Every structure is written in structure tokens, then in C-alpha cells.
Amino acid sequence: MTSQYLRHIHRRLLHRAALHITAAGSGAVLLIAGPEGADRKGALEAVVARLGSHHLHRVALFPWNRDEPGALAALLPTPLADVIVVVDDLQHADERSLRQLISAARHPESTVSVVATVDGPGLDHLATDVLTLPPLTLAETAGYLHAVTGRRIPVARVEEVHAETGGWPGAINALVTAMPEGELWRGVDKRDHLARARELAAAGELPTAELHLNECSPEQDPAEQNNLRGYLALNRGLRRRAHEHLADPGPEPRHRVRSVLLSLVDWDLAAVQAKADTLLLDEARILRLVADAALSGRMPDMSLTPESALDRQRLAMIHGWLALSFDDPLTARERLQHLPGQSVITGVWQDAWLSRTLYVLGEWTTAARVVERGLATSEAHGMELLEPMLLWSGVQIAAMQGDDLLARNYLQRLTLSEDAFLLQSLPAAMGRMIVAANSADLPAALRAGDLLARTVASTDTQHPGFWPWEDVYAQTLIRAGRIDAADDLITATEARHSPSGLVSLMAKNAVPRATIQLQRGDVGAGLRTFEDAVDAILDTPMPAYQSRILFEYGKVLRRHGRRQRADEVLSHAAEIFAQMGASVMVERCAAERRVGGVGLVHHTNPHGLTPQEEQIAALVAEGATNAAVARELSLSTKTVEYHLTRVYRKLGVRTRQELRERLG
Known part of the structure; x- marks a missing residue:
């Protein structure tokens, strides 16, 4: 029971660890660290449970093994290859065996990985990743105690246990074992839990707020309890529960404003206006x-002058969001900065839009840090609502x-349940589609695009500047040969977006429009459309968009014989x-330039492939079908088949799987 609970608490840490161990490429050394009482062994078992069908070899070591040369080596498989060695x-470990194991795992062409528990930082320098187990929070301690005892423990007792044990599971186990039967759930707590x-909740400590809310008697201000439960559910991204508690908020203005927020995260904009009109609150x-x-x-x-510091922070966040939507990322970056001492919850909203702003501005290193900061804060404060918006950029x-x-x-x-708000499901679907569209996995890109189309089918999201996704989906449809469908989509999008004048x-949108024109034989119009798009975007401070449009234009120029300009x-x-x-993307630009044969010094291909063959081989190795490669490179399928046959002969392979292995 306890290890199951810990697996839930540390699920993201453990998933990251399992991904690291099973990632393609050279072997990895993952160390699971933490003080006594952190339940390192439970975490090790949880990681192992996520490794699926991989070949595992288990080893348990003891203090006396350290002084026995070769003790660990004698317990390792022979040969030491194609295995994940799991060490408690x-x-x-003795020095000689440790050197042998780590050297095998860290070799550039290793097929050995190691996942092991350690009791301190002494071996950290040998690891490719160290998973340091954190203590349980107060709310997690309550859940852990429930898992251990089978009973809900009063919050006052939870606070005592957490203070005494520091939230370490081993210490909690020892304390519970030492307590007399029933002592843990006895006692009277006369505090006003509501x-x-x-x-x-106002301080952003949402999981702990829920602990106290669960201590309230049903008779104590049921309207306040109901509204607060709805607010907690909203921030956790639990749509049905939030609607259940907030749909009829009653007459209290403080309660009704949360219903306005509910409509906003559901993207019911008419309801936002109607509900806000009945309130005088900032x-x-x-x-x-x-x-x-x-x-x-x-x-x-934006000339509102809110009285409270919290509402001034909210106004700055909204101003930044809208500035980004209306092509002013510089103002957005300025308004989305948050300061120490401000609201944690509004700060996560600011981070969600700041990370997107920094993405558009091309400040990706800083954006990645903001994403991680926002995700860490969201997880610590029970705000799953905004995680998809952060992950979209990340x-x-x-x-x-x-x-x-x-x-x-x-x-x-980014995989969500159906019980999600549009403010979650829309950026999640956009993130999945954009990443798939940038890869050679056309079927995955189409599935992601189709999912996105279904996500927005029942709600109008085509408000210019807010959720732009149609251009990427249209390009995916074009790659799939669905030209008419792409034309229908982008024509409707242009009609909706054109009045906004947003550059x-x-x-x-000009990228799929130009591509459609080219596909239909109007080369002159297609190239002019691309050139106009490039001229327009280069006058903006939006490098993320500039680079993508330039890349698409360069590919088109190269394929239509304009090699110098390409x-x-x-x-x-x-x-x-x-x-x-x-x-x-730098490498993809280089690959296109190599095929064009102008300006870029050619590298020596160790396999003897021509630039065209190299590009086709790379796409096939990434999983593209011959038809997808043909569309990507503007070739006929027969031409792709001809080049692929030559690639197979030069590399001495017979199947796509062998080709992937040969190219690494």
C-alpha cells in the first residue's frame, strides 16, 4: 500500500527516470538518492515497474561487499550486454567491480544501463542522472497516513506527524508503529477549519486548504464550502466537479466571480461577459x-485602476496575455513579470503566458526555465489547470x-482525460500536433490535427490571435495529399483572421496558401505569396515565426530550382x-542546403550517399513512408523508390529497421 502511494506521489520523477533509462542511444546510469526514510527501495521498485519488457538483472549489495574485490562483478550477467542492471x-560496491560496471554503461556504444539506490552524493559524479527523492508535503503526508492506516487522519494529527518526521516515509512508518492503537485518529480539533x-486557498496552498475543508461539518456555511470546493476543483482541472459546485454560486459576489473564471477556462466568452456585467468587482x-x-x-x-495589489497583478497578467495575442510580445514580456510576494496562483498564470511570449521572441533558454518554474509551482500548489499551457511551449x-x-x-x-477544460485540452492538442507536424511522422501529425479539430468543433476558438493552429494543420493536410481539405480550412481561417490585420x-496563414498555389501549378503566385509573408514577418520581433516561415520558403525555392535564393x-x-x-532545425536547414548544392561546404558522407539519397534515407529512418517522403521532397513515389533501392545497396541493408539501425 505504501509503495503504491509513493509511486503516485513521485509519478513524474519516476516517469522521467524510466524515460531516461530506456531512451535510445548509449547506456545510462540513474542513481536514486535520498536520506534514510526516503524509501529509496520503494522508488527503485516503482522505476523498475515502469521498465516493461526490458531485460532486467537484479543485484542486492550489503556493507561487507565493499571489502570483497570482485563481489559485485561476480553477481553481474555474462556477457554484460543488452541489460538493465538494477542495484540496491x-x-x-567494491571499487574494481564498480569501475567495470560504470565503464560498461558509460561507453559510447553501450547497451547496458544501471538504475541503483545510493545513500549519499558520493557516486553522483558517475551518473548520467540523479533522482533525489523529496520529502512528502503536508497534503501528501495526509494521503500517506491514509494509505498506511486505512483511515482519514485529522489534520491536526497530520500536522504533528509532518512536523516530527519532516515528511519522510520511513520516519512516518516508525512513528505510526510506535503509537498506541487508535492514538493517531483520536483527539478534538476546535479550530475554525473553514x-x-x-x-x-487565498495564499495558493490549495492541497492543504482541501485538508482543512474536509474537516468542516456539513452544517458550517454550506454555500462557502461548496464554492471553495468548486474553486479547488477548477484549479486542479477537474471540469465536471468544478461545474457541479460553481454552476449556481448564489448571491454572494465573492462566490459569483469564481463562476466568471469557470466560464473563461471553458472559453465560454459570452457567459464571461454576461456574468461579469452583474458584478461590480474589479x-x-x-x-x-x-x-x-x-x-x-x-x-x-486597459486603463482600469484596481484597488488591491492582487487585482493589479491580475490586470498585468491579462494585459500581457492580450498583448501577446495582438502581436506585441515586447509589451507582453514586460507585463508578465511577477515579483516576490505576489499571488502564487496568478504568478503561474503569468508564467504560462510569459513562457509563450519568450518562445515567440526566440528567447528559448529563458522560456524553458520559466516552463519548469511554472510546472514546479503548479505541482507544489495543486494547480494542474495550467500545466498544459506551460507544456505547450515546453x-x-x-x-x-x-x-x-x-x-x-x-x-x-500532455495526455489529458476527457474531464478537462478547453483551456487545458486546446494547448495540449496544439502542442502534440505541432511537435508531430515538425517530425516525419505524418500519421501521428494527422491524428493530432484531427483531435484538435474535434476539440474545437463545439466551441468557437478562432478568435484572431488567441489560439492559432490552423496553419500548421493545413500544412499537415497538404503533406498528406489532402489539398482540397487544406484549402477549405485555410480559406475559412483567412476569412476569420483577415479583418484583424495581425501580421x-x-x-x-500564407505558408499553406502559397503551398496550395504551388501544388496547383501557379508557381508565380505561390512564390509571391511566400515572399510577401517573409517581408511581413521580418519586420516583427518574432523570431520563432520568422525562422519557420523562412525554412518553409527555402524548401520551396530549392524544389523549384531557385537554388541560389533558396x-x-x-x-x-x-x-x-x-x-x-x-x-x-539548424541541421534540417543544412540538409536542405546540401541538397541544393550552393554555398554550404559539403560534408563527407561516410556511407557514400548522395545528398538526395542522404535526405531520403534520413526521412525513412525517422519512420516516413515512401509517399510521405515524396510529398516532403516534392518527388514522385517512383523516384523515392529508385533512390531508396540505391541507399539499401550502398548500406548493405534490406529493411527499414536495418536502415534505422545502420544510420544510428
Whole structure:
């Protein structure tokens, strides 16, 4: 029971660890660390449970093994290859065996990985990753005690246990064992738990607020309890429960404003306006600004002067969000900075939009730090609502910077249940589609795009500047040969977006429009459309969009024989990608330039492939079908088959799997 609970508490740490161990490439050494009482063994078992069908070899070490040369080596499999070695208490390994095991795992072409517990930092320098187990929070301690005893423990007792044990599971186990039968759940706590829950919720301590709320008697101010439960559910991203408690908030203005927030995260903009109109609270007026901006297509008057510091912080957050939506990321960056001492909850909202702003501005290293800060704060304070908005930017940056492990972790976390608000499901679907569209996995990109189309089918989200996704999906449809469907989508999108005059939208929508024109044989119109898009976007401070449009234009120029101009455009794109740290895209620009054969010094291909063959081989190795490669490179399927046959012969392989293995 206890290890099950710990597996839940540390699920993200453990998932990251399992991904690290099973990631393709050279072997890994993962150390699971933590003080006595951290239940390192339970965490080790949880990681092992996530390793699925991998070949595992278990080893347990003891203090006396340290003084026995070769003791660990005698317990290892022979040969030491194609295995994950799982070691409990690696600090007890003898020096000679430890050197042998780590050397095998850290070899560049290793097929050995190690996952082990350790009791301190002494071996950290040998590891590729160290998973340091944190203590349980107060709310997690309550859940752990419930798992251990089978009973809900009064919050006063939970606080005592947490204070005495520091939240370490081993210490909690020892304390519970030493207590007389029933002592843990006895006692009377006469505090006003509802008042305490309200204070904690205002301070952003949402899990602890829920502990106190659960101590309240049903007779104590049921309207306040109901509203607070709805607010906690909203922040946890539990849509049905939030609606159950907040749909009829009653006459109290403080309760009704939470219903305005409920409508906003569901993207019911008309309801936001209608509900806000009945309230005189600054918070309601501030939330209404989003609905006004989206429905009018114009930046609203931001001259409100809220009385409280919290509402001033909320106004700054909304101002930043809207500035980003209306092509002013510089103002957005300024308004989305939050200061020490401000609201934790509003601070996570600011981080969600600040990370997106920094993504657009091309400041990806800082954006990645803001994403992680926001995710850590969200998890610590029970605010799962905003995690998809943070992950939306995080997964794009990780994928384009070549951090496959982090990208996989983020993608896994973007998988939501059906019980999610649109403010969660929409950025989650957008993130998955954009990452898939940037890969050679066309079926995955189409599935993600189709899911996104279904996500927005029942709700109008095409408010210019707020949730732009149609251009990426249209390009995916074009890659799949669904030209008419792409044309229908982008034509409707252009009609909706054109009145806004937003340069970023016009330029991004021009990419599929130009591609459709080219596919239908109107080369002159297609190239002019691309050139206009490039001219427009280069006048903006939005490098993330500039680089992508330049890359798409460069590919088109190269495929239509404009090799000199293509090389210039691709070189410009690569320069911007490099400034953002997008190593994956820098290499894709280089690959296009090599095929074009102008300006870039050719590297020596160790396999003897021509540039065209190399590009086809790389796409096939990434999982693309021949038809997908043909569409990507503007070739016929027969031509792809011809080149692929030559690739197989030169590399001495017979199947796609062998090709992937050969190219590494």
C-alpha cells in the first residue's frame, strides 16, 4: 500500500527516470538518492515497474561487499550486454567491480544501463542522472497516513506527524508503529477549519486548504464550502466537479466571480461577459477584458485602476496575455513579470503566458526555465489547470532543441482525460500536433490535427490571435495529399483572421496558401505569396515565426530550382534557429542546403550517399513512408523508390529497421 502511494506521489520523477533509462542511444546510469526514510527501495521498485519488457538483472549489495574485490562483478550477467542492471545500495560496491560496471554503461556504444539506490552524493559524479527523492508535503503526508492506516487522519494529527518526521516515509512508518492503537485518529480539533481553508486557498496552498475543508461539518456555511470546493476543483482541472459546485454560486459576489473564471477556462466568452456585467468587482471586470478582446478582435481599454495589489497583478497578467495575442510580445514580456510576494496562483498564470511570449521572441533558454518554474509551482500548489499551457511551449522548445528525453516526458504529460477544460485540452492538442507536424511522422501529425479539430468543433476558438493552429494543420493536410481539405480550412481561417490585420497570422496563414498555389501549378503566385509573408514577418520581433516561415520558403525555392535564393533564405533561417538553440532545425536547414548544392561546404558522407539519397534515407529512418517522403521532397513515389533501392545497396541493408539501425 505504501509503495503504491509513493509511486503516485513521485509519478513524474519516476516517469522521467524510466524515460531516461530506456531512451535510445548509449547506456545510462540513474542513481536514486535520498536520506534514510526516503524509501529509496520503494522508488527503485516503482522505476523498475515502469521498465516493461526490458531485460532486467537484479543485484542486492550489503556493507561487507565493499571489502570483497570482485563481489559485485561476480553477481553481474555474462556477457554484460543488452541489460538493465538494477542495484540496491550501490554504495556497497567494491571499487574494481564498480569501475567495470560504470565503464560498461558509460561507453559510447553501450547497451547496458544501471538504475541503483545510493545513500549519499558520493557516486553522483558517475551518473548520467540523479533522482533525489523529496520529502512528502503536508497534503501528501495526509494521503500517506491514509494509505498506511486505512483511515482519514485529522489534520491536526497530520500536522504533528509532518512536523516530527519532516515528511519522510520511513520516519512516518516508525512513528505510526510506535503509537498506541487508535492514538493517531483520536483527539478534538476546535479550530475554525473553514476559515483556515479560505486563508490557505487565498495564499495558493490549495492541497492543504482541501485538508482543512474536509474537516468542516456539513452544517458550517454550506454555500462557502461548496464554492471553495468548486474553486479547488477548477484549479486542479477537474471540469465536471468544478461545474457541479460553481454552476449556481448564489448571491454572494465573492462566490459569483469564481463562476466568471469557470466560464473563461471553458472559453465560454459570452457567459464571461454576461456574468461579469452583474458584478461590480474589479476581478470580474479584469476577466471580462479577455472576452471583450476575443469577441471584438481589438485590444480593449486597459486603463482600469484596481484597488488591491492582487487585482493589479491580475490586470498585468491579462494585459500581457492580450498583448501577446495582438502581436506585441515586447509589451507582453514586460507585463508578465511577477515579483516576490505576489499571488502564487496568478504568478503561474503569468508564467504560462510569459513562457509563450519568450518562445515567440526566440528567447528559448529563458522560456524553458520559466516552463519548469511554472510546472514546479503548479505541482507544489495543486494547480494542474495550467500545466498544459506551460507544456505547450515546453514541448516545442525541447523537440526543436533536440532534447528528445524531455520532449517525450512533456508529450506524455500532455495526455489529458476527457474531464478537462478547453483551456487545458486546446494547448495540449496544439502542442502534440505541432511537435508531430515538425517530425516525419505524418500519421501521428494527422491524428493530432484531427483531435484538435474535434476539440474545437463545439466551441468557437478562432478568435484572431488567441489560439492559432490552423496553419500548421493545413500544412499537415497538404503533406498528406489532402489539398482540397487544406484549402477549405485555410480559406475559412483567412476569412476569420483577415479583418484583424495581425501580421503574425497573415504571414503564418500564407505558408499553406502559397503551398496550395504551388501544388496547383501557379508557381508565380505561390512564390509571391511566400515572399510577401517573409517581408511581413521580418519586420516583427518574432523570431520563432520568422525562422519557420523562412525554412518553409527555402524548401520551396530549392524544389523549384531557385537554388541560389533558396540557399540565402535557408542560411537566414539557420542563423535564427541557431540563436534560439534549435539544433534540430539548424541541421534540417543544412540538409536542405546540401541538397541544393550552393554555398554550404559539403560534408563527407561516410556511407557514400548522395545528398538526395542522404535526405531520403534520413526521412525513412525517422519512420516516413515512401509517399510521405515524396510529398516532403516534392518527388514522385517512383523516384523515392529508385533512390531508396540505391541507399539499401550502398548500406548493405534490406529493411527499414536495418536502415534505422545502420544510420544510428
